[in-house]
Amino acid sequence: MLQDVNFRNAVITELMCICKTGNTIPSLRSITYMWEVIPQNSKMVELIAEYWAAECSTEEFDNSVEMLPGGFVKMLARIGIRDKGMSSDIRKPSKREKCRYHEHASESEKCK
Ligand SMILES: [Zn+2]
Numbered sequence: 001m002l003q004d005v006n007f008r009n010a011v012i013t014e015l016m017c018i019c020k021t022g023n024t025i026p027s028l029r030s031i032t033y034m035w036e037v038i039p040q041n042s043k044m045v046e047l048i049a050e051y052w053a054a055e056c057s058t059e060e061f062d063n064s065v066e067m068l069p070g071g072f073v074k075m076l077a078r079i080g081i082r083d084k085g086m087s088s089d090i091r092k093p094s095k096r097e098k099c100r101y102h103e104h105a106s107e108s109e110k111c112k
Pocket residue numbers: 098099102104109110111
């Protein structure tokens with residue numbers, strides 16, 4: 001099911017709602033599973049990585065880094081470098097535009 005782009009967009013919208021609560025970040029188990037089944041260049045992976053980069057504490061990162069997929073850790077590092085200087089509030093996925101994480105074939109298909 002996660003190979004279907006429409007399903008992924010619906011899940012992404014739900015994930016963005018979950019991100020708004022900011023109470024928790026996706027578990028190590030969730031990330032490992034996602035990394036295995038979802039294309040690594042997909043918007044869903046980008047959302048989860050940006051969510052982690054914005055919300056993860058230093059302690060959570062230190063406790064997880066050795067068990068996270070290496071490619072995911074590289075994504076976190078890249079996001080951290082790209083977004084340095086941005087306020088932590090702006091970096092949260094829930095504060096970014098809705099279609100940032102959706103996969104649309106063209107501009108005309110973007111959410112209204
Ligand atoms: Zn959209």
